[in-house]
Amino acid sequence: MMRPVPTPDDPFSSSTLALADAIRAVATAASQDPTPVLDELARQAESLLGCDGASIHLAETREGEVVFRRVRLSDLGREGGVPPDSTWRADPVVLKALRGGQVDFHERFQADHSDDVRALPWLSEIASALYAPLIAAGQPFGLLVAAWREPRRPDPELLALADALAGCAAVAVHTARLLAESQRASAELERLVATVADSARLDGAIKTARLVAHELNNQLSPIRGYSEVLTEMLEGEPAMLAERILRGAEASAATVARLQRIIRFEETETAGFRMLNLEAATTPPGAS
Numbered sequence: 001m002m003r004p005v006p007t008p009d010d011p012f013s014s015s016t017l018a019l020a021d022a023i024r025a026v027a028t029a030a031s032q033d034p035t036p037v038l039d040e041l042a043r044q045a046e047s048l049l050g051c052d053g054a055s056i057h058l059a060e061t062r063e064g065e066v067v068f069r070r071v072r073l074s075d076l077g078r079e080g081g082v083p084p085d086s087t088w089r090a091d092p093v094v095l096k097a098l099r100g101g102q103v104d105f106h107e108r109f110q111a112d113h114s115d116d117v118r119a120l121p122w123l124s125e126i127a128s129a130l131y132a133p134l135i136a137a138g139q140p141f142g143l144l145v146a147a148w149r150e151p152r153r154p155d156p157e158l159l160a161l162a163d164a165l166a167g168c169a170a171v172a173v174h175t176a177r178l179l180a181e182s183q184r185a186s187a188e189l190e191r192l193v194a195t196v197a198d199s200a201r202l203d204g205a206i207k208t209a210r211l212v213a214h215e216l217n218n219q220l221s222p223i224r225g226y227s228e229v230l231t232e233m234l235e236g237e238p239a240m241l242a243e244r245i246l247r248g249a250e251a252s253a254a255t256v257a258r259l260q261r262i263i264r265f266e267e268t269e270t271a272g273f274r275m276l277n278l279e280a281a282t283t284p285p286g287a288s
Contacts (some may be wrong), residue, residue, distance in 0.1 A: 009074075020268055026090045033176065034077050034169075034172040034173050034175075034176040035071055036071070037049070037169075037172040038056045038072050038169055038172060038173070039072050041056070041165055041168055041169050041172070041256075042054040042055060042056050042072045042074065042144070043143075045144060045146055045165045046074070047160060048161050048165065048253050049146050049162060050148075051146040051147055051148050051152075052074075052076050052147055052148055052149045053071075053074030053075060053076025053146070053147045054074055054132075054144065054146045054207055055070060055072050055073055055074045055075055055077055055144075055145050056070075056071050056072040056142060056143070056144055056169055057069060057071065057088075057142050057143045057145065058134075058141060058142040058146075058173065059090075059098065059140060059141060059142045059143070060087075060107070064099070064271060065089060065090070066089070066090040066095060067087050067088070067089055067090065067275065068087060068088050068089075068094075068138075068142065068143065069085070069086075069087045069242055070082070070084065070086055070087070070088075071085070071142075072083060073085075074147075076125065076147060076149075077122065077212060080121070080122030080123075080125055081121070082122050091116065092125075093112070093113070093131075094131060094143065097133055097143070098131075098133045098142075098143060099140065100133070101133055101135050101140070101164075102133070103130055103131070103132045103133075103159045103162050103163050103166075104130060104131045104132075105128075105129075105130045105154040105158075105159065106128060106129050106130065106150075107128050107151065107152065107153060108128070108235060109123075109126045109127060109128055109129045109147075110124075110126070110127065120272065125147075125149055126148070126149070127148055127150055127151045127152070128147070128148040128150075128151050128152040128153075129145065129146060129147045130145070130146050130154075130158075130159075130162055131143050131144075131145055131149065132144040132145075132162040132163055132165065132166035133166060134166050134167075134170035134173060135166070135167065135170050135171050136167070136170035136171050136173070136219075137174055137215070137218070138175035139174070141169075141170050141174065142169075142170075142173070142174045143166075144162065144165060144166040144169055146162060154261055171219070174219065175216075176211055178215055178216055178219070179227060180210050181208070182209070182212040182213070182216070183239060184208075185208045185212055186209065187210040188208075208225040213256050216252070216256045217253070219266055220249050220252055220253050220256070223245065223249045224249040224250065224253070228246060231243050231246060238285070
């Protein structure tokens with residue numbers, strides 16, 4: 001049975017379209033800098049969750065401690081004087097949310113974070129808040145933080161939307177890092193081929209490229225599968241968006257396939273040196 005197209009009278013239509021925009025932002029962005037995508041997702045979070053401010057913080061490890069770097073600051077934060085692109089150390093409450101992989105909602109934020117509120121004046125504006133961990137490929141990448149000036153009670157739809165948006169943000173960050181690693185591996189391959197480097201380093205670069213290609217394929221498979229299902233289930237604009245996601249995933253898969261052809265190389269020996277047979281490495285399978 002086809003799912004009905006949202007209409008202006010449908011109370012969930014605005015949420016559906018906003019979530020579609022969030023998914024589209026992730027599906028169409030393939031860049032080493034995920035900041036614009038994270039900024040768009042935070043704006044969608046403010047719309048979907050009805051919060052006064054949404055921010056995204058990426059996790060880093062420094063001297064054995066987890067530190068969060070603010071990559072997207074909300075208007076609420078800026079008005080409160082939060083330093084942009086600053087860092088803060090994770091407290092036990094935040095670490096529990098990050099490692100647990102579930103949305104952590106604080107209906108009485110002032111009471112739950114009294115020590116932090118006394119130390120950081122901008123937190124005094126927050127009545128309720130949530131932490132949604134950014135998890136992709138089983139790895140925690142950071143947090144989506146939503147804040148309300150007025151008390152807010154949690155409900156299943158709110159928590160599910162926050163979790164979905166955090167998942168989109170995690171995929172954007174993970175994909176950016178995989179692309180960066182892929183480009184580093186490709187650059188290393190080109191440099192080694194050009195200078196006829198030693199075989200041990202060449203083998204290491206080949207293994208890294210294979211690992212990155214495998215990871216990218218793992219990320220693309222569910223995107224292609226879900227988008228195919230959504231294309232059949234939906235109608236109208238949501239179906240068009242799902243089809244665009246499918247085309248984008250297929251184009252990315254084709255790029256990965258080209259990388260896999262390059263790293264599935266053959267060698268030849270010239271003057272006692274092991275060298276890549278570039279013709280065999282770059283020719284598609286089955287081509288003459």
